[in-house]
Amino acid sequence: MSAPRFAVVTGAANGIGRATALRLADDGCDLAIVDVEAEPLAEVAAGIEAKGRRCLTLVADCLDPAAIAEAALQIEQTGPVDVLFNNVGQSGRERASEFWNSDPEVWRFVIEISLMSTLRWSRRIVPGMRARRSGRIINMSTESAFYGDTGLADYAAAKMGVVGFTRSLARELAPFHVTVNAVAPGAIRTRAHDRLPKETIDKVRNSVPMGFVGEPQDVAHVVSFLASEGARYITGQTILIDGGRWMI
Numbered sequence: 400m401s402a403p404r405f406a407v408v409t410g411a412a413n414g415i416g417r418a419t420a421l422r423l424a425d426d427g428c429d430l431a432i433v434d435v436e437a438e439p440l441a442e443v444a445a446g447i448e449a450k451g452r453r454c455l456t457l458v459a460d461c462l463d464p465a466a467i468a469e470a471a472l473q474i475e476q477t478g479p480v481d482v483l484f485n486n487v488g489q490s491g492r493e494r495a496s497e498f499w500n501s502d503p504e505v506w507r508f509v510i511e512i513s514l515m516s517t518l519r520w521s522r523r524i525v526p527g528m529r530a531r532r533s534g535r536i537i538n539m540s541t542e543s544a545f546y547g548d549t550g551l552a553d554y555a556a557a558k559m560g561v562v563g564f565t566r567s568l569a570r571e572l573a574p575f576h577v578t579v580n581a582v583a584p585g586a587i588r589t590r591a592h593d594r595l596p597k598e599t600i601d602k603v604r605n606s607v608p609m610g611f612v613g614e615p616q617d618v619a620h621v622v623s624f625l626a627s628e629g630a631r632y633i634t635g636q637t638i639l640i641d642g643g644r645w646m647i
């Protein structure tokens with residue numbers, strides 16, 4: 400029997416990160432899970448352990464480079480990382496606005512959490528993968544980066560940055576058999592989605608050719624595949640998971 404793989408998931412306490420951490424545990428991975436929200440993170444850890452997998456639980460703010468460095472150190476001391484899912488990220492949410500009226504401080508926040516954290520985590524984990532000539536990195540983008548969304552120009556810019564980063568890093572690491580891909584979900588039912596007014600949710604659903612809003616598991620299944628041996632010849636790609644709204 401082969402040794403369990405070790406996977407890191409950022410933003411693992413809720414939504415897509417949570418579903419993916421649990422899915423990777425089902426796949427036989429041990430996990431390191433990172434989030435700022437301690438309580439739901441502990442619940443995810445319990446769920447992973449209930450599946451018979453080991454879990455390193457790290458409460459850390461991915462906006463803080465020192466916190467990332469400290470968490471990465473603890474991860475390195477636990478074992479070599481096979482899979483990194485750079486999931487953490489967000490729009491300015493209630494502070495989001497049309498660009499003509501936007502605040503550079505909000506851009507800075509959105510770019511830090513959605514792009515810089517991906518670079519920082521990758522910078523920590525890549526050297527080990529490169530040296531071992533093995534690894535899977537999956538980065539979180541969004542359909543909004545392709546489609547364009549009113550009021551989310553900073554978010555779209557950061558998440559398209561994730562796509563460019565994914566492609567460049569994929570080329571650098573291809574000779575070392577480390578693959579780097581991205582996922583770009585459309586409308587997925589997470590807590591941010593649940594806070595939207597019913598009319599907005601109806602409008603979103605009606606714009607999806609498949610006629611329904613996705614679940615976090617719809618993303619988790621794709622990440623699970625990209626993290627698997629079966630995906631060894633796929634790198635530099637961004638997989639849209641949006642019920643057919645944007646086709647490339």
Ligand SMILES: NC(=O)c1ccc[n+]([C@@H]2O[C@H](COP(=O)([O-])OP(=O)(O)OC[C@H]3O[C@@H](n4cnc5c(N)ncnc54)[C@H](O)[C@@H]3O)[C@@H](O)[C@H]2O)c1
Pocket residue numbers: 409410411412413414415416433434435436459460461462486487488489490512539540541542583584585586587588589590591592
């Ligand atoms: N839900 C969607 O429709 C959708 C669509 C496309 C892309 N995405 C992307 O998917 C990712 C996950 O989003 P979600 O919808 O699951 O959100 P969510 O709010 O349900 O979960 C995000 C998690 O990240 C954590 N987090 C936030 N800031 C953090 C920080 N500074 N340090 C550590 N942890 C932090 C939160 O505590 C939370 O547990 C994000 O990058 C988001 O941009 C979501």
